[in-house]
Amino acid sequence: MSDTITITTAEEREAIIGAVREFADTELAPFAAERDEKHLFPRESLRKAGELGLGGIYVREEFGGTALSRTDTVAIFEELAKGDPAVAAYISIHNMVAWMIDTYGDETQRAQWVPQLTAMQEFGGYCLTEPGAGSDAANITTSAVRDGDDYVLTGVKQFISGAGEAAVYVVMARTGEPGARGISAFLVPGDAPGLSFGPPEKKMGWHAQPTRPVILDGVRVPASALLGAEGRGFAIAMSALNGGRLNIAACSLGGAQWALDRAVQYVHERVAFGEPLAEKQSILFQVADMRTDLQAARLMVSDGARAVDEHSPDATMRCAMAKRFATDAGFDVANRALQLHGGYGYLQDYGIERVVRDLRVHQILEGTNEIMRLIVGREMLRPSGSASLQRSGGSSAERSGGSAMRSAS
């Protein structure tokens, strides 16, 4: 993709971030509490995000993508999350799907789906996790059986973001041998006969987007719905996660920065023991540490983004390190911002508790933070010269997805 992304100047980048900030300030932030309380999925706001070019941020331009670098992308997600981390996180998942179809799809698939996704006229879903296979994603059991010119898909996908709202689902299903090499990816339309959705999960956070099981009961799709080659589905799914992890990490940065800004304001206003909290050195130390931790996390996220932009062979490891570090730091900073608000931090009126709830899941999905450690450790301890599945072939975009293939949704 390096030959197709736009390298922005500092001025262009500032203009892009300014437009995203205005969108977050006007379209996301004012309604975040209501969306959280009423569990509203903001279709209209998402369509406006599409008009702004946020439906295919790192998708090529031919079918409406914005073709920005991952370095610009993470800066965009940080700004979006300052407005509403739950909506920003859904935009991330949608972008993963648009990118997968643009990168691995043939011309017909790209023409059919990518323009609608980049415009956010339609939404996307990413279906890897199953009830019996989360971290151990290479062990999925959803099957896709060839029947004449079709495949027939049967199984259950668990925890699917945007389920019931999406027009297209990238579904990873088993077409062959056990393990990663027997998995293929399929484009399943949201209205396919046999496709249905379980009830929305009742969650701690992320109320602005539905999370539901996706049930495939003999869903028949034409062979032309196969994304990439048979047996490449796991590699495709993993390569999309590099970007997804960076975006989620950036969403943690944005949510936490917002909470820290509120805390800084609050400690100036709140008087205790005859002076504003801000006068106390222990408070000053706390906000200094919070800012420092976020800055360190931001640098790691930028490093991961640079690794993907440069197709670095260690991109997967650097993205995993950034995801683990930034989502831990983001949750910790938001939680400390809540503590600095005392009892008021626990009230919905202040918005901090919502952000804490929203950021908590970032430590779990797109690969748990334990799995991020597994990826880093395996990469460090891998015998020199041993090749990963992705390095044995595939596109340059796949190769930039690196190794650590065993687990990770």
Ligand SMILES: Cc1cc2nc3c(=O)[nH]c(=O)nc-3n(C[C@H](O)[C@H](O)[C@H](O)COP(=O)(O)OP(=O)(O)OC[C@H]3O[C@@H](n4cnc5c(N)ncnc54)[C@H](O)[C@@H]3O)c2cc1C
């Ligand atoms: C709100 C939400 C939205 C989601 N959206 C999507 C989506 O759109 N699409 C999708 O495909 N999935 C989605 N997921 C699924 C998510 O990716 C999984 O929940 C995650 O990968 C963990 O899988 P699991 O829940 O099965 O936990 P498990 O894999 O069962 O893990 C349980 C615990 O064991 C730990 N663990 C597991 N294996 C190891 C190991 N080898 N070493 C050390 N520790 C280990 C884990 O870190 C975790 O702490 C979503 C999840 C949530 C909560």
